[in-house]
Amino acid sequence: MDQLLRYFQRELPAINGFLDKESDQLNGLVKDVAKHIIGSGGKRIRPMLTLLFARALGYEKDDFHAIACSLELLHSATLLHDDYLDDAELRRGKEAAHIVFGRTETILAGDALLALANEMGARYGIARLSWLLAKGIMETAEGEIEEISFSKNPSLDRKIYMDIIIGKTARLIECACRCGAALAGATPEQEDAAGEFGLNLGIAFQLVDDALDYASPTSETGKPEGGDLKEGKVTLPLILLMEEGDKAGVDVLLEALKEKSFTETQLSEVLTLVREGRYSEKTRDEAAVYVEKAKACLSGFQPGEELEVLKQAADFVLTRTK
């Protein structure tokens, strides 16, 4: 992981500086909200992937920050709206923006960040970049909506679950990778390979996220343990548990999820069952399959620092503990 760490350490200051400079231009009403969410310790995986694919495909100019950072801003925009609509209290261990700044400021900051992201991607005058970004925005919005729609009518349908994590997470990571390739003027095949890498990595990333929700103490993830469960979100650890349960037990669980009517006793029972059945670990095992698929997409890329870092990034997604 040494190369990954060094690469991130080298590139992150400029990425964070760029995000800072762009959010400084926003209206005073929403600037602090934007800075709150941007500064809340995201991993900057999306901008780094754009940069890595651009360079892996021979891009040598230094003007990649606008498109790379646009993906981070888009991601931040969805977090703002999501946390508000979920009534979430925490984001990465800090108070959620809508609690600190209020609903108007938070909704509008989300709108402003989405608009800014889109504008940053259009600065290059490259139609392909704008198309990729537009599609990424559309798919992310759809994923967000599917997730909330699913939470109103939860089931243990794996297909729906996969559609949701692809929509809300993996498509934007795919988009980040494709944008890097498109910036470098890649062939369609090269862009597709980058996109496939991102899609699989994004799925793995979300699976690990969903596993961590059942596995980690609050202090490390910044989220309350079993937070998804409390919010009525059905994720893979819970689906795995339910797949092995009897019908009556599953129906009771689904009803409680739908109504968000868990008692503390029910909650801790479910958490114990997930722990005993090792469903968090089993979710990680499924993620491992997608990480391997992602790495296989890199076979056609030239050896070099970026290729190494991309491989290490894929492994890191799997092993991360927060």
Next chain:
Amino acid sequence: MDQLLRYFQRELPAINGFLDKESDQLNGLVKDVAKHIIGSGGKRIRPMLTLLFARALGYEKDDFHAIACSLELLHSATLLHDDYLDDAELRRGKEAAHIVFGRTETILAGDALLALANEMGARYGIARLSWLLAKGIMETAEGEIEEISFSKNPSLDRKIYMDIIIGKTARLIECACRCGAALAGATPEQEDAAGEFGLNLGIAFQLVDDALDYASPTSETGKPEGGDLKEGKVTLPLILLMEEGDKAGVDVLLEALKEKSFTETQLSEVLTLVREGRYSEKTRDEAAVYVEKAKACLSGFQPGEELEVLKQAADFVLTRTK
């Protein structure tokens, strides 16, 4: 106005059909919200302007609907978020979307429409179109934010008022006109002329809107009389009134606006003063200046049906009563 009416009657069915078809693809959770706002009787001025400028500049293909309708969807998206954040109860005489469908559905429908609009504009693979749309989205978001920011700290500053109406209304109308020109492959000078027309028309449009708010009975505009005043919005009729008032009276008014603490008596007093001072009519007079500026931008365009309709559209903006 005959040509204008005929032109709209001829083109509107296809525009409405396209809007319908596109919104049909949205997720079930937000589809009805989208259809509610789209079907609530907008004038389709933005798509018509795109079409008119494209054709005025020689565009003969029939694939203009995606870019033309993208502006309408953008506009609808901002209405959804605006009405929710304003706690508005009515929109064009119908119950506002958030009251019918709830906050989650309404916020997400706004996000989805914004994303869809952006994606529709990117379908052409024309970098200039994506850039114009991205800029239009950015400026509209900024205008929306400035307006809400202004309502938290109202003043009788005309410059701020003009910035707000340019941002929240005129820039998107400018964008609609520029997009039509860009689709037709216009020269930068032609696109600028179309844009200037739109900007001036948009300012006039909003001035008339603000005049109507003080002038019309509810039944015709679909809005409660003096609705802006009740919502604490400072618009030109009120600025004109305050410019002629004594300082003490103005301070009382500004404080009541800021706190939204008008009594029914105060409200009807202000409405009477605006009526007696003919400030609604005077606002319309200012709009007339912008309509003339808009028409002057058309001097370089070829004579023809579109040019006539554009002139009539400019006049219609001024004379409309709802």
